[in-house]
Amino acid sequence: MKDPELIVIGAGPGGIAAAVEAAKAGVTTTILDENPKPGGRIYGQFSDGFKLVNPKFLGPDYEKGKVLLAEFDTFREKIDYLQDALVFGTFENRIMTFHQAGKGHRIPFNKLIAATGAYDRPVPFPGWTLPGVLTAGGAQTLVKMQRVLPGKNILFAGTGPLQLVVANQVLDGGGKVEAILEAGEINNWLKLLKGFSRNWGLLTDGLQYIRGIRKAGVPLLRRHIILEARGDRQVEEAIIAEVDQDWRAIEKTRRALKVDTICIGYGLVPSVELKRLVGCKHRYDPDLGGWIPVRNEDMETSVPGVFAVGDGAGAAGSSVAMFEGRIAGISIARSLGHLSSEEAAKRKKPYLSDMKKIRRLRDALDRISYPRPGLFELAHDDTIICRCEELTLGDIKNAIGKGTIEMNELKRITRMGMGRCQGRMCAPAVQEIIARQTQTPAAEIEYLNQRPPTRLVPINMLASLPGEFEIRHGW
Amino acid sequence: MEDMRIWKDVERGQAFEIEVDGVQVVAYEGETVAAALMAAGIRTTNRTAKREEPRGVCCGIGLCYGCTMVIDGVPNTRACQTLARPGMRLETQKGLQRWEVAE
Amino acid sequence: MVNVREAAVVVIGGGIMGCSTAYELAKKGQSVILLEKGFIGAEASGRNGGGVRQQKRDPAELPLAMESVKIWQGLQEELEWELEYQQGGNLHILGNPDRYDFYIQQLQYSLKAGLDVRLLSPEETRKLLPTLRKDLDILGSTYCPSDGNANPLFVSKAYAKAAQKLSAEIREHEPLERLEVKSGRVIAAVTAHAEYRASDFVIAAGAWSRPICNQIGLDFPVEVKRSQLMVTEPLPPVFTEFISADGCSCYFRQALSGGMHIGIPSAPIEDDNKSTSYDAFKMAGQSCLTLFPFLEKVDIVHSWAGLTNWTPDAVCIIDKAPNVAGFYLTAGHSGHGFCLGPITGRLLAEWIVDGTPSMDLSAVRWTRFDSIYL
Numbered sequence: 023m024k025d026p027e028l029i030v031i032g033a034g035p036g037g038i039a040a041a042v043e044a045a046k047a048g049v050t051t052t053i054l055d056e057n058p059k060p061g062g063r064i065y066g067q068f069s070d071g072f073k074l075v076n077p078k079f080l081g082p083d084y085e086k087g088k089v090l091l092a093e094f095d096t097f098r099e100k101i102d103y104l105q106d107a108l109v110f111g112t113f114e115n116r117i118m119t120f121h122q123a124g125k126g127h128r129i130p131f132n133k134l135i136a137a138t139g140a141y142d143r144p145v146p147f148p149g150w151t152l153p154g155v156l157t158a159g160g161a162q163t164l165v166k167m168q169r170v171l172p173g174k175n176i177l178f179a180g181t182g183p184l185q186l187v188v189a190n191q192v193l194d195g196g197g198k199v200e201a202i203l204e205a206g207e208i209n210n211w212l213k214l215l216k217g218f219s220r221n222w223g224l225l226t227d228g229l230q231y232i233r234g235i236r237k238a239g240v241p242l243l244r245r246h247i248i249l250e251a252r253g254d255r256q257v258e259e260a261i262i263a264e265v266d267q268d269w270r271a272i273e274k275t276r277r278a279l280k281v282d283t284i285c286i287g288y289g290l291v292p293s294v295e296l297k298r299l300v301g302c303k304h305r306y307d308p309d310l311g312g313w314i315p316v317r318n319e320d321m322e323t324s325v326p327g328v329f330a331v332g333d334g335a336g337a338a339g340s341s342v343a344m345f346e347g348r349i350a351g352i353s354i355a356r357s358l359g360h361l362s363s364e365e366a367a368k369r370k371k372p373y374l375s376d377m378k379k380i381r382r383l384r385d386a387l388d389r390i391s392y393p394r395p396g397l398f399e400l401a402h403d404d405t406i407i408c409r410c411e412e413l414t415l416g417d418i419k420n421a422i423g424k425g426t427i428e429m430n431e432l433k434r435i436t437r438m439g440m441g442r443c444q445g446r447m448c449a450p451a452v453q454e455i456i457a458r459q460t461q462t463p464a465a466e467i468e469y470l471n472q473r474p475p476t477r478l479v480p481i482n483m484l485a486s487l488p489g490e491f492e493i494r495h496g497w
Numbered sequence: 498m499e500d501m502r503i504w505k506d507v508e509r510g511q512a513f514e515i516e517v518d519g520v521q522v523v524a525y526e527g528e529t530v531a532a533a534l535m536a537a538g539i540r541t542t543n544r545t546a547k548r549e550e551p552r553g554v555c556c557g558i559g560l561c562y563g564c565t566m567v568i569d570g571v572p573n574t575r576a577c578q579t580l581a582r583p584g585m586r587l588e589t590q591k592g593l594q595r596w597e598v599a600e
Numbered sequence: 601m602v603n604v605r606e607a608a609v610v611v612i613g614g615g616i617m618g619c620s621t622a623y624e625l626a627k628k629g630q631s632v633i634l635l636e637k638g639f640i641g642a643e644a645s646g647r648n649g650g651g652v653r654q655q656k657r658d659p660a661e662l663p664l665a666m667e668s669v670k671i672w673q674g675l676q677e678e679l680e681w682e683l684e685y686q687q688g689g690n691l692h693i694l695g696n697p698d699r700y701d702f703y704i705q706q707l708q709y710s711l712k713a714g715l716d717v718r719l720l721s722p723e724e725t726r727k728l729l730p731t732l733r734k735d736l737d738i739l740g741s742t743y744c745p746s747d748g749n750a751n752p753l754f755v756s757k758a759y760a761k762a763a764q765k766l767s768a769e770i771r772e773h774e775p776l777e778r779l780e781v782k783s784g785r786v787i788a789a790v791t792a793h794a795e796y797r798a799s800d801f802v803i804a805a806g807a808w809s810r811p812i813c814n815q816i817g818l819d820f821p822v823e824v825k826r827s828q829l830m831v832t833e834p835l836p837p838v839f840t841e842f843i844s845a846d847g848c849s850c851y852f853r854q855a856l857s858g859g860m861h862i863g864i865p866s867a868p869i870e871d872d873n874k875s876t877s878y879d880a881f882k883m884a885g886q887s888c889l890t891l892f893p894f895l896e897k898v899d900i901v902h903s904w905a906g907l908t909n910w911t912p913d914a915v916c917i918i919d920k921a922p923n924v925a926g927f928y929l930t931a932g933h934s935g936h937g938f939c940l941g942p943i944t945g946r947l948l949a950e951w952i953v954d955g956t957p958s959m960d961l962s963a964v965r966w967t968r969f970d971s972i973y974l
Contacts, residue, residue: 063558069580071510071527079506113878126885128878141560151563153540153553160557163577168532169503172554195503255551256540299875410562412547431639434646434753437857442562442573442833442901471904473875478833478899484885487878546834546858571897573833593836593858596894 026052026102027358028133028351029118031109031296034062035087036332036343037137038094043351043369045100047360052102052129054109054120060094061087062139063159064340066167079194080166081187083340090344111474112300116327119487121479126487133327133354136297137347138334140290140311143393144447146407146415147400148250150286154257158287162188171197173283177260179203179248180287182391186231188285193238200281202235203246203262205269205288205397206390247271248284249400257282269396288397290337291450297334298472301325306465309388310336312450313469319374320353321346329354338384345377398454407455408448410441418452422459429456430471442478445470498522499538513583524581531557531564531577534587542566542576546592566590603794607631607769609952610789610798612776612812613805614638615645616752616938617930619759619770620945621802623679626766628953633796634760634768635789637775637808641756644806645938647874647906649829649863650752650853651842652939653690655710655717655744656703660915660963661940662713667959668943669746675942681758683750684856688840690747693725693732693891694739695846703846707742717744731838733893749842749853752938759945776805779815785925786816800926800952807872807907809931816924817974820917820966822909822932825866826873828880830903832895834858843891850887860895862888866908866935876903910934912969918944919966920951923973928952929966 028044030037033055044051053060059067065087068074077084094101107122112131119128142157149155154173156164158180161172165188176192177200178185189199235242243262249271250261264275291311294304302315303324314336315323322329329350332343349370356366401407403416413436421436429452432438438452439445449470457464500523502509510526517539524533531554534542541551542564555563559578568574569586572594576587609625611618614636622634636642652672654665669687676683694703710717725741726732760770771793780788780795789796803809807824835858844851851863864880880903888895911917911932921927928951930944947957966972 068507069527071525073508073510074506075508076506111878111881113875114873117878119878119881126881141558142556144561151550151552151555153542153551156554157556160555160577163557164532164535164554165503168528169507169509170528170532170536171501171503172535173501195505197503256553409552412545412550428639431642434641435757440831440859440902442565442899443560444901447556447561473903473905474881475900475903478901479881480897480899481832481885481888482896484881484900485889487882487885489879489882573899593834595836596898 024050025130025132026050028052028135028354029054029129029131030135030137032062032137032139032332032334033057033060033103034137034139034332034343035065035090035340036334036347037062037135038090039344039347040135040137040331040351041101042093042097043348044355045097047352047355049355049358049360051100052104054104054107056106056108058105060103061091063163065090068167072169079191086340108477109296110477110479112296113474121483124483126479126483126485128488133329133358134300135329135331135347135350135354136334137332137343138293138296140292140333140337141446142287143289143291143311144451145286145288145397145400146405146451147248148402148405149252149257151406151409152251152253152257153255154253154282155251155284155286158185158188158285161285162191165191165195169195171195172285173281174198175200175281176283176285177201177203177248177279177281178285178287179262180285181205181289182287182387183231185285185287186235188287189240190231190234193234193240199235199238199240200279201241201243203248204242204244205247205265205394206245208232208242208244247396247400248286249276251284257284260284265396267394269394270399271396288393289391290333292334292336294334295444295472295476297323297328297330299474299476300328302328302330307336308464309385309392310338321350322353341380342377342384345373345380348373349377398451398458407451408436408438408441410443410447411437413438415455418455419459422456427456427460429453429468432456433470439470444478501536501538515581515583515585515587517587518589528581529577530566530568530579530581530585530587533581534576541589543590544592549592567594572596604797605633605794606797607633608798609800609802610635610796611802611804612789613803613809614640614756614760614770614772615643615804615806616641616756616759616941617645617944618802618804619756619763620941621804621948622768622770622945623759623763623766624945624949625952626763626768628949630949630953632763632768633798634763634770635774635776635791635796636770636772639772640760640770641753644827644906644908645756645941646752647829647904648752648827648938649842649851649861650749650855650938651690651851651936652685652748652750653842653936654715654747654939655690655742656692656706657936658913658915659709659713662710662715663959664943664964665939666713666715668940671942671946672748672750672939679758679762681754681761683754683758685748685750686840686856687746687748688842689743689745691725691729691741691743691841691843693741693843693845693848695737695848697739699846700739703742715744716746717742729839729841729843731892731894733891736891747842751855755941776812779812781816781924784923786927800928802928802930802948804930806931807909809909809929813929814974816921816927818921818924819972819974820929820932821912821969821971823868825908825910825935826869826905827866827908827935828864828876828903828905829861830876830880830884830900831855831859831861832898833901835860835898838894845891848887848890849883852892859901860898866910869907872907874905874907876905908933908935916940916964917966918947918961918964922967
């Protein structure tokens with residue numbers, strides 16, 4: 023089989039939209055999707071075994087997802103879609119490796135679109151490692167795709183409309199929600215949403231969700247934050263408090279809620295490991311979740327031929343992901359000579375225009391929901407920061423205090439970031455910890471060096487990578 | 498055993514049993530081990546190596562490695578990324594655990 | 601106004617060599633300033649496989665390695681830092697009949713030098729290493745119980761901190777811009793920050809030493825090679841030995857924290873690429889399955905690489921400059937310098953302060969190479 027002209031990593035809205043536009047223009051395209059079915063997180067499809075009887079609980083995303091997946095189906099023959107294919111590295115000479123079906127594979131890439139998505143921001147606070155503390159995304163996966171309630175009495179703590187969606191799904195599923203804590207001021211984004219008439223899939227249905235929550239009698243506590251999770255072997259209680267504008271707790275408002283589950287939803291961190299490995303320049307943007315690749319109008323990064331779209335390039339939601347995907351797919355088709363400049367410009371035009379409009383709303387929403395300093399001050403000295411190596415804030419601060427102020431050196435001395443999560447759960451928080459302790463802007467704190475593998479890979483799959491090496495004659 | 502499943506709006510496939518620390522637990526076709534455990538109210542999947550603290554499902558998407566267990570003799574396997582299968586043997590992992598070698 | 605600083609000795613390079621030298625000099629009451637371009641131990645000293653090895657050494661280095669291990673044994677206590685040093689042994693599995701005689705020869709001169717190395721039969725090897733693949737055809741192994749390993753991430757830093765306690769000045773993120781030479785002597789090391797004057801200068805800058813020497817008209821023949829490693833998720837203790845296998849590309853060391861370190865042999869490289877290659881992953885995978893089936897489903901979590909300087913005879917240089925006064929070089933450790941860190945610092949300090957090192961360093965002299973004058 024000939025090598026594809028384009029490889030797309032990820033089959034969420036960004037990846038699919040990109041692959042569709044590329045295939046439409048005749049680009050030979052391969053999608054590497056770590057999931058068994060396309061759709062990513064937001065348009066994720068049920069595993070075999072489940073039968074969807076009434077899609078209502080999936081909300082308006084379901085219909086949008088169906089439309090996109092149907093469009094994908096019409097190009098299925100032209101796109102080589104590889105399921106359960108997990109990319110774990112890129113190497114010299116534009117070689118990419120992934121594992122699938124128990125084996126390691128290599129594939130050369132010419133043009134690459136990284137549509138790798140994002141993950142819930144890890145927010146260390148006392149007790150956050152207890153069973154029963156989940157991310158809002160983790161809770162959503164359970165409730166939406168597995169139809170299981172994460173607990174008997176659930177507290178949501180976060181910011182922005184995402185957690186309202188999950189709360190509604192829990193309520194719809196017959197679950198009990200004790201309360202929803204919004205760190206910011208909901209009225210601000212209600213005002214915003216009222217000003218935008220079209221439904222961009224940005225949860226302008228926020229109003230609808232809020233209504234649903236009120237109807238169920240669930241308290242929606244503005245300017246409140248989670249302070250602590252308590253329990254012997256799992257969550258039994260949550261300590262919450264009201265906060266000021268900087269999301270710092272107002273001590274006298276501290277109180278306890280009897281809950282067995284806490285879902286944390288303080289924004290998304292873009293998954294940028296592959297892009298960093300390939301050498302893309304990144305910049306730190308707290309509004310968009312942290313480190314994001316620098317891109318031009320066509321979604322191309324600083325590495326020629328490498329494009330980035332969707333939440334993996336800056337958490338901005340499914341509609342933005344789709345527009346970006348389309349723009350990238352069209353741009354690549356143009357660069358490969360499958361489309362003329364005029365045709366490419368024509369195809370891009372509606373998406374560029376839509377994106378401009380939605381960007382304004384997104385930017386405004388992000389300004390409301392970006393993390394305030396108080397979020398990074400929840401941990402106490404005995405709070406675990408690096409979950410894998412079981413290091414506390416005290417351990418980290420100690421090392422920084424002794425002069426280990428660079429993240430890469432901190433990793434070597436304390437072992438932070440050396441665990442299985444490869445720094446995903448700790449490095450974003452450690453960045454802020456170093457910034458605070460050394461009084462340096464977080465954007466100037468160099469992040470962990472990126473080396474392969476970008477995801478864990480079992481040794482037998484490495485052994486089965488193509489290529490022969492003389493181990494020893496006879497062995 | 499309790500059941501935290503939502504039965505509204507979906508139909509499930511075949512039910513079968515998996516073994517969790519010697520106890521039979523029901524699971525359904527298409528469920529992840531994490532889902533089956535959460536459905537049964539089982540939330541601790543491992544105890545950490547140093548502090549022996551309980552951990553369980555957290556990110557749900559295979560990135561945090563909080564939900565690791567010994568699954569059919571293989572330690573450090575993420576419950577949220579593993580589909581439950583009939584007769585699967587699950588153990589709460591205690592710290593680092595020896596790997597069984599099929600020779 | 602140029603900022604001028606003075607010390608008895610300026611050390612350039614903050615790896616194990618530079619830091620041990622700074623410490624040993626400080627112990628002798630010398631004022632020392634150490635200049636490191638990045639952070640302490642950032643390069644090869646902090647990236648290597650961690651082996652503290654005497655066996656399988658060229659006769660030129662063997663006495664040095666043996667003396668160094670004596671220092672290693674008390675080092676954690678001396679530096680007051682947990683180095684995860686263990687004398688867990690070094691096991692080299694023999695499999696290639698064509699190379700057998702070479703290793704026996706090596707064993708023999710090592711025994712003559714007093715090393716506690718021995719030849720193990722295939723059965724004895726398997727008894728020591730029960731996890732070795734059962735159907736592997738081996739000829740036995742050479743085994744040295746006093747060999748061991750340590751955590752490379754800590755050692756340079758531990759030396760630097762101990763040096764600081766004795767009033768040595770350790771300066772990080774200060775790359776050398778140039779050396780100032782006057783009347784056949786180096787008089788200052790100049791950085792963007794200051795001019796550092798001293799009577800003696802020690803170049804211990806690893807793969808970056810050569811261009812520094814070039815500045816004063818000296819050279820030494822080395823090839824830059826990249827050493828690559830990867831580490832698995834933590835495993836319960838499996839073996840304490842540092843393991844290599846004749847002909848099998850990779851070496852293995854289980855750290856005290858549980859991860860299995862897998863080292864890929866050094867290979868020449870054009871640039872200073874510290875990322876890891878496709879081939880490294882393939883080789884690591886195959887080597888693991890060839891030797892240790894229990895690693896089959898274990899995950900690799902991280903990989904990294906470091907740069908090493910290989911001399912034509914794979915033996916290091918520890919010497920005074922032949923024609924420039926007050927200039928010392930330790931370089932060309934050819935991927936196996938870690939063990940020699942402690943003894944090198946001690947000998948250089950003796951040479952500088954007492955006038956002569958307490959061991960014969962003629963086998964590692966600079967002048968054994970041709971064309972070292974530019």
